[in-house]
Amino acid sequence: MSKVLVFTEFQNGSLKRSSQELLQFAAKTGKPVVALVLGAQAAAGAAQAAQHGASEVFVSKDTAYDAYNPELFSAAVAEAIQKSAATLVLASTSATGKDLLPRVAAKIGAGVVSDGTEITVSGEDVKVKKPLYSGKCFVTAQFENASVKIVLMRANQLPVAAADTTKSATITEIAFAKPSLKTLIKEIIKGTSEKLDLTEANIVVSGGRGLKEAGGFGMINDLANVLGATVGASRAVVDSGWVGHSMQVGQTGKTVAPSLYIAVGISGAIQHLAGMSGSKVIVAINSDANAPIFQKATYGIVGDAFEIVPKLTEEFKKALQH
């Protein structure tokens, strides 16, 4: 039977939730699942891939893979696809996934679909539902003339069950061939945030103009900390320099689809809605009852953010203790 190869990613030694989603989905297809684990840091967590559904793990403990390099990684992934004879390759729409897999597809003549929100696999038939035009319509992507199909899924779209610690997998160490490199990673400048990236966060709390000034993000951070959420922002406040661009949600920022999105003081310009309308549950807190954000919201609170948000933080604290 044809195999599924899952490109896995780790953060601080833990298999990312987005990779867990992919492995568990792949296992449910009934096909043998090969997890690809690259780098000495990631290799320490190789057993986790088995606990989430991999029957085999391809691993390279070479420290050269500890920093992402497109040329190095695309050669390794192409070789792993060939060695595993996988016909379906799954990865996450992460910074690495989006950069890497299209290059791999070009290298080996595979089809690639990015930003998937639903996937169905039936035998060799793979269909991927994805939003187009910032979620204004949906389409089903089908493969043709592609002996290898590569799918990049958005995070938080597939269910995750707890790891099954009784499971193990065949671990195969591979010394992947390295091309001569024209790309050198000189330095990695760590961001200040230790939290999950916006695109992978399960809960996002975003602030906008309604916070009046940069200091307004203090209470947004407090709320986010209680919820274990990542903080986002509207374009207006990024352009005003209140927060960095890496926090921007929307058209020229990040597309997010968390389980819960809380928009505070964000009116809901179409450019912002474009980046968050795929969220499962949207809470809007705004003083203007006519703000467009309420048209996308599941729950709305018309009121003063400075009164509501601290109360919400207190009440969440109590609610989450039970």
Add this chain to the structure above:
Amino acid sequence: MKIFVCIKQVPDTETKIKILSDQSGIDPAGIKWVMNPYDEYAVEEAIKFREKNAGAQVWVITSGPKARAVEALRTGLAMGADEAIVVNSPENLDAYSTAKGLAAAIKAEGGAHLVFAGKLAIDSNQSSVPQMVAEFLEIPHTSVVSKFEATAENVTVERDVDGGSKEVVQMLAPALVTANKGLNMPRYASLPGIMKAKKKVIKEVEFSSLGIAATEQKVKYVGYSLPPEKPAVKQLTGDASAQVSQLISALRDEAKVL
């Protein structure tokens, strides 16, 4: 020394999207087409490079039905690009074939010293074509770049990665980079620029003449549909305390997201 900028024409963000009755695509009627916003940063960076490097020439290139797609090229020319090429290709060509066509057209012009593109196109959100072009041209690439510097041999960039981190990456030229917001402030087209762009002869390359087989089309989009109607918002009423406690119950018991 040729600098290529890959551009895509996309529906303006404000455009209302309607689906054709047979679900085979979007209704082209009433769509306002613009240059993909991220491509503006790419064009700007290419022009800035030319301003510092005598002998550099900026070529904007796109793939698409030429009748409309040339307008995006004219926007690039109006900003200050020197030359423009359209690869006249059918609607809904997939990323693989599009990249192959762009790479073939760039090669036919003698290749590129640098290639710029936007980090993604806002219509498909694929972020695939530029990396594929780099592979087909056999040159290194770095995507999502917010700082760019180049010498004759080297390109040094800052790439924005997850969680606000940045990677400093050095590549040997020729190389391809994709632009993120923050790379620069794209200039507005000047009136003389717009007039000149209108008169400029745009080079046309037929996709069908590039020797790319129909089997190089690997992904097909079918069954276009509108998102399901969102139920109306539930406005929570009462004073702040009442609103907050209603919200917490709703999130816990109804939406079950806590």
